[in-house]
Amino acid sequence: MHPAYSVILFTTASGAGYGLLALLGLTGANHGSASDFWFGAASMLVALGLITVGLLSSTFHLGHPERAWRAFSQWRSSWLSREGVLAVATYVPACLFGLLWVMPDSNEILLKLLGTVTAILAMVTVVCTAMIYASLPTIRAWRHWMVVPVYLIFSIATGAALLFALASVFGRTGIPALGIITIVALTLAAVAKLIYWAGIDNMKPMYTMGDATGLGGDVRQWELPHTSENYIQSEMGFRVARKHGQKLRMIVGGCLVAAMVLVWLAFAFGGGAGPVLAVLAVVLAGVGAVVERWLFFAQAKHVVSLFYGEQSV
Amino acid sequence: MTTLPDTTRPGQKKLGLVIDLDTCVGCQACAVSCKEWNTQGYSAPLTDLEPYGPDPSGAWLNRIHGYETGEGDNARGLHFPRSCLHCETPACVTVCPTGASYKREEDGIVLVNPDTCIGCKLCSWACPYGAREYDQDDGVMKKCTLCVDRIYNENLEPEDRKPACVKACPTGARHFGDLGDENSGVSQLVKSRGGFELLPQMDYKPVNRYLPPRARRDKAGDVEAAPLETVGKGDGSLAERVFSWIDEVLS
Structure with missing residues (x-):
């Protein structure tokens, strides 16, 4: 599948934003008002900012962005529509929670309620994003049971790295729970991805060119319908990643492991270098997530490629 | 509305195409005729980018592939037209977030509302x-409409109320009709020729059917034919010999 940059940016940026938002919601629900106004305000702005940038970038690949509002209408059948509805719906409790959270001595019950609702909606939105892909019967690599968990765990891992960095920058180093959550989440992200990659590499082909054409047996292509590449080939027949797949996977793993080490260093030795190490960890986790998402698209084969020369998928 | 209509009612009309892989000669007439009609009909404009440049591209609703099956003496090439199959449970419709994609209840045609x-x-x-196929220039998705703007078009003569591709096919390899009606011509044709659907395993329940190539015949049948007319072995008259001489000179 063709990896559109706007979609990669959307899923990774909004994923990190929703992960951060969910963690902030849980923090508020468990610990009451933010310990520092500026830390609270900056964290909420980063979370909502990433979500907004992601959502806006997702409209860039539309043929008619001005009609994007229509996408809220078909939530009964379409995961894309559900995602749009939930993404917008999440802003309401998130903004209310944010306002309440940065104020000192807010009503604890209200904060608990809004924080929990925000966290749940944020995670459900990420599930909807993943389901847009996981619900397509035409792309077997996306039907893998790890697709939804991978989207969730990458959202939480990148969100946790962001929260750890924000806490470090605002002088809140050495919060054991936060450091541990970040390291565990990054580890889980790497493990989840390994399971996913092993899963799709070991998938036995399900359909052949003989099945697709209904001619059965050994079928070969001898003539293309057109002289130059068409939309179907450029969108669904993307092949570039097959060559560099293994190297790119190692880059993803390397980035996640390096981010883990940096978080650990910042957590254990912190000091003046803490914030720098923590921000660097966010950058690495971000790069890892972007490359992972690029591979998610680029390595997925579409059934239609059987009509264009692929022998089996 | 992108939720699907109930198409399980008895007598449900299922308009579709039946494509004969035995007689299709791959002439592309259906594809060209489709493009010509649809670039000015419901799907207009059906844009081509750089049509005369080094790397032309554009939205077409019908594509004709060439495939080869079998080995050695049994190898055979065939042409394979591919267009929308107007499935009964099309995921293309249910994934649409805006309701632009829909399946018509009255005849099962799958359409995109370009607005x-x-x-x-x-x-x-x-x-x-x-x-x-996505129309880069128009910014909307294009697909086969089963020539919805021809088949019900009262401005056309009744015999022209067929999809453009069916009208254009010079070998009669494309048939149009109601596949929901067991007694229709297309249903009978599918029955008699063992018509099949594409990728039934995926459960999209396509309406269109393909007719398989007929079994290969290894040699032509023996035909009792009269011997060719002889020249110059006639009655031996002068005229005959003159004509025979002219014939030889000219040969």
Whole structure:
């Protein structure tokens, strides 16, 4: 599948934003008002900012962005529509929670309620994003049971790295729970991805060119319908990643492991270098997530490629 | 509305095409005729980019592939037209976030409303048959309409109320009709020729059917033919010999 940059940016940026938002919601629900106004305000702005940038970038690949509002209408059948509805719906409790959270001595019950609702909606939105892909019967690599968990765990891992960095920058180093959550989440992200990659590499082909054409047996292509590449080939027949797949996977793993080490260093030795190490960890986790998402698209084969020369998928 | 209509009612009309892989000669007349009609009909404009440049591209609703099966003496090439199959349970419709993609209840035709399509391309990802092509210039998805603007068009003569591709096919390899009606011509044809659907395993329940190539015949039949007319072995008259001489000179 063709990896559109706007979609990669959307899923990774909004994923990190929703992960951060969910963690902030849980923090508020468990610990009451933010310990520092500026830390609270900056964290909420980063979370909502990433979500907004992601959502806006997702409209860039539309043929008619001005009609994007229509996408809220078909939530009964379409995961894309559900995602749009939930993404917008999440802003309401998130903004209310944010306002309440940065104020000192807010009503604890209200904060608990809004924080929990925000966290749940944020995670459900990420599930909807993943389901847009996981619900397509035409792309077997996306039907893998790890697709939804991978989207969730990458959202939480990148969100946790962001929260750890924000806490470090605002002088809140050495919060054991936060450091541990970040390291565990990054580890889980790497493990989840390994399971996913092993899963799709070991998938036995399900359909052949003989099945697709209904001619059965050994079928070969001898003539293309057109002289130059068409939309179907450029969108669904993307092949570039097959060559560099293994190297790119190692880059993803390397980035996640390096981010883990940096978080650990910042957590254990912190000091003046803490914030720098923590921000660097966010950058690495971000790069890892972007490359992972690029591979998610680029390595997925579409059934239609059987009509264009692929022998089996 | 992108939720699907109930098409399980008895007598449900299922308009579709039956394509004969035995007689299709791959002339591309159906594809060209489709493009010609649809670039000025419901799907207009059906844009081509750089049509005369080094790397032309554009949206076409019908593509004719060439495949080869079998080995050695049994190898055979065939032409394979591919367009929307107007499935009974099309995921391209249900994934649409705006309601622009829909399946008509009255005849099962799957259409895109070009005024509400946002061009997200998700429907093309959901189609296993590559039936939907994105129009880069128009910013919306294009697909076969089964010439909905011909088949009910009272401005056309009754014999012209068929999809453009069916009208254009010089070998009669394309047939149009109601596949929901067991007694229709197309249903009978599918029955008699063992017509099949594409990728039934995927459960999209395509309406269109393909007729398989007929079994190969290894040699032509023996035909009792009269010997060729002889020249110059006639009655031996002068005229005959003169003509015979002219014939030899000219040969």
